[in-house]
Amino acid sequence: MKKILIIALLVALVIQLSQAQKKNATKEPQLIDRELFFDNPEISGGQLSPDGTMITFLKVHKGKLNIWVKKFDEPFESAKPITADTLRPIGGYFWTDDSKFVLYAQDKGGNENFNVYAVDPKAPIESGSGAPPSRNLTPIEGVRTIIYNVSRKNPDLLWVGLNNRDKAWHDLYKLEISTGKLTLLKENKDRLTGYFFDWDENLRLATRSADDGSTEILAATESGFNKIFECTALESCFPSGFFDKENKSFYLQSNKGDQEDLTKLYLMDPSSKAIKLVEGDPLKKVDFGGVSVSAITREIQYTTYTDAKTRWYFKNKDAESHYKFLQSKFPGKEIGFASFTKDEKKALIVAYSDDDPGSVYFYDKTSKKVIKQYTPRPKLQSLPLAKMEPITYKSSDGLEIPGYLVLPLGKAPKNLPTIVVPHGGPWGRDTWGFNSFAQFFANRGYAVLLPNFRASTGFGKKFLNAGNKEWGQKMQDDITWGVKHLIAKGIADPKNVGIMGGSYGGYATLAGLAFTPDVYAAGVSVVGPSNLITLLGSIPPYWEAIRKTFYLRMGDPSTPEGKALLEKQSPLFSASKIKAPLLVVQGANDPRVKKHESDQIVVALRDLGRDVEYLCAQDEGHGFRNADNTMAMLAYAEKFFAKHLGGRYQESMKADVSKKLEQMLVDVKTVKLADAGSAKVETPKFTSDLRAEKSNYVFTFSGGGQKMAMNMTRDVKLENGKWIVTDAVTSPQFSVSDQNVFEPKTLKATHRSIKQGPINIEVDYTESGATGTTDMNGVKKNINASFEKHVLSDGAGLDLLIARMPIKENFATVIEVYDGSKDKIKRLNVKVVAKESVTVPAGTFEAYKIEVAQVDGPEKFTSWMGTKDLNMIKSEGLVPEMPNASITVELK
Secondary structure, three states: OHHHHHHHHHHHHHHHHHHHHHHHHOOOOOOOOHHHHHOOOOOEEEEEOOOOOEEEEEEEEOOEEEEEEEEOOOOHHHOEEOOOOOOOOOOOEEEOOOOOOEEEEEOOOOOOOOEEEEEOOOOOOOOOOOOOOEEEOOOOOOOOOEEEEEOOOOOOEEEEEEEEEEOOEEEEEEEEOOOOOEEEEEOOOOOEEEEEEOOOOOEEEEEEEOOOOOEEEEEEEOOEEEEEEEEOOOOOEEEEEEEOOOOOOEEEEEOOOOOOOOOEEEEEOOOOOOEEEEEOOOOOOOOOOEEEEOOOOOOEEEEEEEOOOEEEEEOOHHHHHHHHHHHHHOOOOEEEEEEEOOOOOEEEEEEEEOOEEEEEEEEEOOOOEEEEEEOOOHHHHOOOOOOEEEEEEEOOOOOEEEEEEEOOOOOOOOOEEEEEOOOOOOOOOOOOOOOHHHHHHHHOOOEEEEEOOOOOOOOOHHHHHOOOOOOOOHHHHHHHHHHHHHHHOOOEEEEEEEEEEEOHHHHHHHHHHHHOOOOOOEEEEEOOOOOHHHHHHOOOHHHHHHHHHHHHHHOOOOOHHHHHHHHHHOHHHHHHHOOOOEEEEEEOOOOOOOHHHHHHHHHHHHHOOOOEEEEEEOOOEOEOOOHHHHHHHHHHHHHHHHHHHOOOOOOOOOHHHHHHHHHHEEOHHHOOOOOHHHOOOOOOOOOOOOOOEEEEEEEEEEEOOEEEEEEEEEEEEEEOOEEEEEEEEEOOOOEEEEEEEEOOOOOOEEEEEEEEOOEEEEEEEOOOEEEEEEEEOOEEEEEEEEOOOOOEEOOOOHHHHHHOOOOOOOOEEEEEEEEOOOOEEEEEEEEEEEEEEEEEOOEEEEEEEEEEEEOOOOOEEEEEEEOOOOOEEEEEEEOOOOOOOEEEEEEO
């Protein structure tokens, strides 16, 4: 009897707990701090060294995500940083195959001109940085480095592409990691877009973009390259990067041909051109996804296909058994392989789901040991998070659109404020998994729709090409009809729908507000193009290979019909139709969607009296990499949406985030459109000659939390009938010399010389141009520039020449200056803003304050020139290549 009573009590307790859980499940969860979603993870990006003795990972050091290392059997608390970048977080990195070096790529402020750096984890730590020294292996300004192949036979070698000779095309180089020596292998004068190596590390293939936009696959021969395969600009074909076990044929992905819709995997013999089908989607639903090939056996381990979720198809029974074993260890989780040792016997794996950001584990294939390593966001993992459900709906023309829906916890799925988040690209797609942005807004009480509109990749050629020339039209319908679908289901509140996206998603935000103004109550556009004509006119030079494809998929601005279509589809030209409040977010250094795109729409809406707000991060490019910038943007965006859609928002923020937000917030009244093409350039006229003298200055560099004071001398002398101005900066670590030679009466430059360590630039000027050479770390390039009119030389003495124009208060002009280091003519606005006293170590002087700002770029500096002798008293300015860095020069 007593036993029965106990059982009855236990049953009652279970029922009560179950009811309490159901009650709690219907209660809206507390606000989750945005830091838990978007601040730097505690640890992320783990990789095993190829020999398995060490683990590297990303963790904050010096305020940014840097690379750390520890021995495998040490605790993470014993790890040490091996990089100390204070300006920009490090993203991807990898080990050389001998476990000697760690390599990573880094740009400046989001400009996407990546250099490759190497660090020896065992090297001595530098004082001040707390990490070993990092060596820039490609120290060439304004160059975007591409890594084509990493050697396993000789781990000291890389094959890289550099666009230093021609910004549009990458030449092929061999790079020695230990010495930094670059050896030119192939000058790319044939529109080559990629180079592919076989298992023996011989160059076997290249890809080429033809003038009509079609893709050609070329086989390497002793005499050059021969075309063996091609597909049109609206088809897809490319080598997967692997050769077969015999090292004879390569794996090819293609959807070429009128009968082919889905991309499939093939084997192709480059000698005979014979092609054999390997595999397509067994369900015939989506394109071929990915392939894993063992570097030891050279055999395929598995293939993947992604529709609503990712499907795995194993070709190796051993690989399949390990995967199923890991699935049994983590039921309900997705398994991903993050890193393998060289012998492929040990791995780091990640287990995650749509409502779990995941944890990383060590897996030993031999012993089948699974050992937890770290959780990137442990505080977030323990909190209630929403599920991501795959959905489909029909668009305006009946085309079925796949997507995902994330619903807020604790709220009935009825009449919810809703945010649509179109993905970027547009030639990309959303996938199932943990999505920080969707989870963040779901926690704020919104239903979140992620539509894979037509032109999204992975769903076949027909679906992709259905988006051709449909920006803002049927592509936008696919998004609009997603909103209608949620309204019809009773899920979305039709009066409280917002839209937010980045890149193409930013365009879709602007297009949604402009072309369907009654659908949305608010929008947030992040690096979104507002004018498709100016967008296509300013794409980076290294995108030249896909320019024709852009024109075919969007419209050709050089034709009347193409220009008319692009104007029609540009939200800027329909700005008057926008009535919902808009928040615009931009990265100042974005090379893809330039700041002008955001400025245009902000000015247009401001002048129309519309509700428009503007955030601009000076140290970001196409999308935000810095956590404080991301949190500042979202702090503002969630409050913006709460105001206009009625969701919740978090009022508090960290002090550094608040400071960032203050720096990013732009007063729309101050936004002006800079039109470099309309600036009137004047031929300078000088009112007086130079004077021989030698001056000493304090040269101070501030940046990255450091401040360094150095000595600078300026030597102005008349020698051999010409004026020579030499600026020299010296410190215990390095010295820089910049020298200009001028004609005595006209002050026209005849020669410029720059010397800084391994960098040597020599430029000779004539009336019609400039010739010379640049030698940067052994990489030489010829200069051959043409001038239509007189152009000043940049560098030493430019301020002296500006001061010898007929300057007075309120004097203003525009001049052209040639920068030999970048082989570029730049336009500078020159303005005398005041006549004032300035105090420097040498004393107090009366001076003209002259502001100089680049018309079509970020360069800006201010000089104070003495009113009596027109000599430089002081100069200060920002360093465009280094966000938040500045230089000050003062007479002593």
